[in-house]
Amino acid sequence: MGPLADWEATNQAFRRWQRDLFLEQVGALRPLPTGNTAVHIAVADTSPDGDGYKVERGRSKHGYTMAEIARSVSCPGKVAPDKMWNECRTDVITTLALPHITNEVTSSKGGYFGTPVELAEAIYRAVAKWQQSADEESNLVINLSVGWQPESTGAVLGADPTKPVPAPENAVLSALRYASCHKALILAAAGNHPRGGSFQYGPTYPAAWQSLAAPTTSECRYFLSDHESPPTEPAGSHTPPPIFPPSVNGELGNSLVFAIGGTNRAHMPIDATRPGSLSRLAAPAVQGVAGDPNEIPVALTGTSVATAVVSGTAAAVWSHLPRLTPLQVMQIIYESGMNMKSTDTHLLADPAYTEWLREVNLCRAVSRALLLGSAREIMPACSPSTAAFQVPAPGPKAQSMIDALFQQSTQVNASGSLIPPLSSKNLPSIAAAPWVHPHPIDPGCGFACYLKIMSKSIVVSIDPAYQGGTLSDMVLLVRYSDQSVDTMSPAPNIKMSRSPPNNRFSFIGLPLSYTPNRQKYVVEAKLSWTVTNKKGRAGSTEESIPFVYQ
Known part of the structure; x- marks a missing residue:
């Protein structure tokens, strides 16, 4: 038995097949209309800080993969980087949140894991980068395909204002509230359930903060500096019925973070779904990959991938309707999603969600945005089929x-x-x-x-x-x-x-x-x-x- 002649040259064709397979399942392989307003997607992950033409690869390719999935979904049908940048108004920002190579050694070129404080700093840098490069109508999506295990199955940190939140976790919570006060849409992976171990119930943090409400205008005065103004609602806008729970009493409202679950090719929760983590919205999460056609990374499966898909979908919707609030963008994505049911009620964050689970559908979300907007593009024909996605043979x-x-x-x-x-x-x-x-x-x-x-x-x-x-x-x-x-x-x-x-x-x-x-x-x-x-x-x-x- 000998080694393959050329490891990278041999597998690139296989990876391109995987990429096309995934983008076809998501609905991003064929062209869809893109809007005229720039949207920024900030990916706080393993990639070094950067913005512009090229997403840098860290030691771990996880951050690169998430950024490229989000960009490919936001610009459907424009896979090649040269075409994508000529025709797409999505700008990808990366901020390094996971710089650790070992517990003691970090690198500005990226690592494999990080601390909550390092994640908080990455969120603040993402907002700052967006402020420096954004025009007046540009919006910000923050993609958090990362998380840490909750140390107990008790109440969500921060839910009880009389109980202090530990300093490292509070740093992230404050950063999220700061970003929310800048009208950022924050999406977080609900987390994967690994084999064995303990404390596996419910979503990982920061997705667990889906149960907290986004700060109000008056509360934002506390989180913003003196020279920053809290966001105001666009003239003539309305707040649609909210879809995520900000409190334990079942009342629905505008969440600080939107937790995203993952689905397999039968439109059902992936096997790694954590008990008690599945909220109302999920997205394809199996064998997700995108990027430079000549250097496609390893395909990944998990709620990270699903979160990147929703980030790209949100950017596609926002590019057509820039005056929407983050909640209104999520409402469009949710209402245009495909109905799905989980037969395993123990997977649900709330058993009442059984009848209200939706899987993101990019084509239908873009169609709804076009319908609500003033654009005159031809409406795409979207398949309503809920049949399982069939895997074609490789080339x-x-x-x-x-x-x-x-x-x-x-x-x-x-x-x-x-x-x-x-x-x-x-x-x-x-x-x-x-x-x-x-x-x-x-x-x-x-x-x-x-x-x-x-x-x-x-x-x-x-x-x-x-x-x-x-x-x-x-x-x-x-x-x-x-x-x-x-x-x-x-x-x-x-x-x-x-x-x-x-x-x-x-x-x-x-x-x-x-x-x-x-x-x-x-x-x-x-x-x-x-x-x-x-x-x-x-x-x-x-x-x-x-x-x-x-």
Whole structure:
């Protein structure tokens, strides 16, 4: 077994297939009308501070991926960067919120995680960058595809004004209120539920602050400096019925933060949905990727991706209707969304949401914005279908990579029996408190793991750049269109790392229960691992992987 001739050259065709697959599912692959007003999307994440033509890649590509997904969705049909910048009025701002390489070492070029205080500083810088570059009508969307685990399942921090909020968390809360007072629309990932661990109920912070109301005009006088004026409502505007809960008594209102959940290709909550985290709005979250066609990063799955999709959709709506308030933009996105139901009520932030869940639909949101505005563009034809998204076959170049990886891997007969869901493991997630992490974190195998459904096999190839440690106790979870799940451990005794010969295996003979006529077909596949670092400390991680019908 030898290495592939050229790692990057071999996989770019496969990544382009993944990118087109994702943008087609979101509705951003074909052109849609874009407005004439500039909108800024600020992504506080792993990318270094920047704005302008090119989004910088940090050590982790998470921030770059989120920024490029948001931009591609805001400018549907304009994937190539040269076309995008000529025809699209979206400006992407990046501010570094996660600068830590280790607990002690940080880098201005980006890291893998951060602290709440560093996130707060990134939010303030995002507002400042927008103020420096924005014209009078420009609006700001703040994308927070990051979060930290709540340290208890009690009341949301800040909900009780008589109880002080710890200083690091209060720094973020104050920054969010400051941004809200500048009429920023703030979107945050609801978070992913990792294997094992504790304190997994409810959304991660800052998405948990969806239960707090945005500050009023009088309250904004407290958060703004003396020379700044609180926002005023545009002349003739009206406040539509609110859609998110600012208080525990069920009264609806304008939230400080809008928490975004994730959906799979059957328009159902992704497997990593945290119990008690799913609010009223979700978006496609499986295998999301975008960016430079010649350097497409690894596809990611999680509420990070969904949040970037909603950020791009909000920018597309706002570019047509710049005088709307953030709540009015969200109302358009919500009302134009696709109805969806969660059969798992324990996933919902409020059981009453069962009848009110919506999945974002970019085309329908843009159509509604055109209908409400004065633009004379031809209304796009939007498909109302709620059928599960069917995964097309990869092209010849992508197929060549699939074949090469399979041929150059160590082939192992998989264990032929299913196992119970992983509820007994209690390893802490490697994305643990008190640090702020992307959602999801960087995957161990990324593009080079894929499930071959018809042949009932899986290829697992660890990314040479993976820094996490040794991967063991691999478990594969496969979710189907009827929401049934197969859980299996193909080879429980095999340990993998980024170095040969332990970096590439094929497991054959998986006990999959799909039906060949596709009445029951795969909508999500996910690997879980135990991760052991160089110091012998064990944690857990998981990642969604692509699949092909071969």
